[in-house]
Amino acid sequence: MKRHASLFLIAIFSGVLTLSGYKFFLEETPESSITTKDEAKLIPTNYMAPNFVEGSEIDFTFAAEKTINAVVHIKNRTVTTGPTNIYEFLYGRGQQREIVGSGSGVIITPDGYIVTNNHVIDNASQIEVVLNDNKSYDAELVGTDPKTDIALLKINTETELPYVPFADSNAIKVGEWVLAVGNPFNLTSTVTAGIVSAKARNLNEFDGNPQSFIQTDAAVNRGNSGGALVNINGELVGINTAITSQTGAFIGYSFAVPSNITKKVVEDILEYGNVQRAILGIQILNSNSNEAQELGVNNIQGVYVADIEKGSGADKSGIKKGDIIKHIDQIQINKFSDLSGYLSSKRPNDKVNVLVERNGNEKIIPVTLAKLETYEMQNLGLEVKNLNESELKALGIKSGVIVTRPLTREMAQYNLSGIVITKINDQVVKSIDDVRNIMENQTPNTPIKISFIDQQGETNTFIFR
Numbered sequence: 001m002k003r004h005a006s007l008f009l010i011a012i013f014s015g016v017l018t019l020s021g022y023k024f025f026l027e028e029t030p031e032s033s034i035t036t037k038d039e040a041k042l043i044p045t046n047y048m049a050p051n052f053v054e055g056s057e058i059d060f061t062f063a064a065e066k067t068i069n070a071v072v073h074i075k076n077r078t079v080t081t082g083p084t085n086i087y088e089f090l091y092g093r094g095q096q097r098e099i100v101g102s103g104s105g106v107i108i109t110p111d112g113y114i115v116t117n118n119h120v121i122d123n124a125s126q127i128e129v130v131l132n133d134n135k136s137y138d139a140e141l142v143g144t145d146p147k148t149d150i151a152l153l154k155i156n157t158e159t160e161l162p163y164v165p166f167a168d169s170n171a172i173k174v175g176e177w178v179l180a181v182g183n184p185f186n187l188t189s190t191v192t193a194g195i196v197s198a199k200a201r202n203l204n205e206f207d208g209n210p211q212s213f214i215q216t217d218a219a220v221n222r223g224n225s226g227g228a229l230v231n232i233n234g235e236l237v238g239i240n241t242a243i244t245s246q247t248g249a250f251i252g253y254s255f256a257v258p259s260n261i262t263k264k265v266v267e268d269i270l271e272y273g274n275v276q277r278a279i280l281g282i283q284i285l286n287s288n289s290n291e292a293q294e295l296g297v298n299n300i301q302g303v304y305v306a307d308i309e310k311g312s313g314a315d316k317s318g319i320k321k322g323d324i325i326k327h328i329d330q331i332q333i334n335k336f337s338d339l340s341g342y343l344s345s346k347r348p349n350d351k352v353n354v355l356v357e358r359n360g361n362e363k364i365i366p367v368t369l370a371k372l373e374t375y376e377m378q379n380l381g382l383e384v385k386n387l388n389e390s391e392l393k394a395l396g397i398k399s400g401v402i403v404t405r406p407l408t409r410e411m412a413q414y415n416l417s418g419i420v421i422t423k424i425n426d427q428v429v430k431s432i433d434d435v436r437n438i439m440e441n442q443t444p445n446t447p448i449k450i451s452f453i454d455q456q457g458e459t460n461t462f463i464f465r
Helices: 002-025 061-070 088-089 259-272 289-296 313-319 336-343 389-395 432-440
Strands: 034-035 041-042 069-080 094-107 113-116 127-131 136-138 140-145 150-154 177-182 190-201 212-217 228-230 236-243 254-258 282-284 301-309 324-328 351-358 361-367 375-379 382-386 401-406 418-422 448-453 459-462
Touching: 002 259, 061 069, 061 177, 069 113, 094 236, 113 236, 113 259, 140 259, 150 259, 177 236, 212 236, 236 259, 254 259, 282 448, 289 301, 301 313, 301 336, 313 361, 324 336, 375 432, 382 432, 389 432, 418 432
Parallel strands: none
Antiparallel strands: 034 041, 069 094, 069 127, 094 113, 113 150, 127 136, 140 150, 177 190, 177 228, 190 212, 212 254, 228 236, 236 254, 282 301, 301 324, 324 351, 351 361, 375 382, 382 401, 401 418, 418 448, 448 459
């Protein structure tokens, strides 16, 4: 009996030993787990997503909570005059009526400075700002920049306001998550999510003045204009500005002015009253042109320098015709909108390092940026430039500005490039500053009288209605 008991105990011991050995030597080690007091969650130890948030999913709630109270609803009241019946239409009469537009804005300082789009408040007779808590304020228009479609407003409050800090828009990457915060269709405090689809997107190729938008697939509709595009940290990477659509509603493409450009425009408005634009001083070759195909540079990654403006920063630094610009301050340049977008965040006299490819060799050239001495007459669709003393003497005139190019297809058909404008509304024009002052004080929807000398040296007058 004792012998049977001994054999039984030996069998049990052997079984335990065998099972323990199997568990120790043969069975795979289970994944580690982290246990919280609420629930157990299995988290692989061999992988961690760069944007990992508890629960192994991207969490947008932090960014939404941080920004939703800093995005405001903007109401634009505009008074227009128009016919209300066939009699008024036939005889050119009409009655005044108020039109109320709607958009969004972003509070960028605790004392009430607000960024929005210029087209949201353009021609407004009154601007009302409604906060997320439904408090309403009359806003002061501090300044605008139609070229970048940015406007700066100010409201006065007794308490500090929530605001969205600026992020470095150069640092964002294609594929990065972003949120669009705004007021589409008067639906206040709306948040949508998407990714950065592309950077330095140009929507305005015709006029030779490319913009540099951030493209996203976050849903943006009418009323979102002027609202915030933020990263998952709740920092401002762009101002939502436009969509591309065949229906007028969002179909997957939205565009934002990068935060670096927005910040620079705001700082210039506050410091100078207008935007200080910096240029390299080069003329580029359109990669789609016949000349580019003949030179074999239509498929290059970079910007081909077709010509150099005499006396510019590029000229003084040694950039030459035929150079291919590949980087600027370590920012990769694949196309002209990459270059123009980066320069839009710079000021005159800023220094940049330009990496060029010349005859198969790369070279870094330091360049001091010059001031852009042109002005865009948005009301007329023309760009004008100052004339120096020798140019004025050659033309036999004392003052004037020269039209450098049309800004619209409509104005391009009149062949006005090269004419010299001497007067606007019978006021003598000596520089682009005079043009700016006259145009900014022009009453909306009123005729503009232009006196000019044409390409043949003859004096003419046009009235633009």
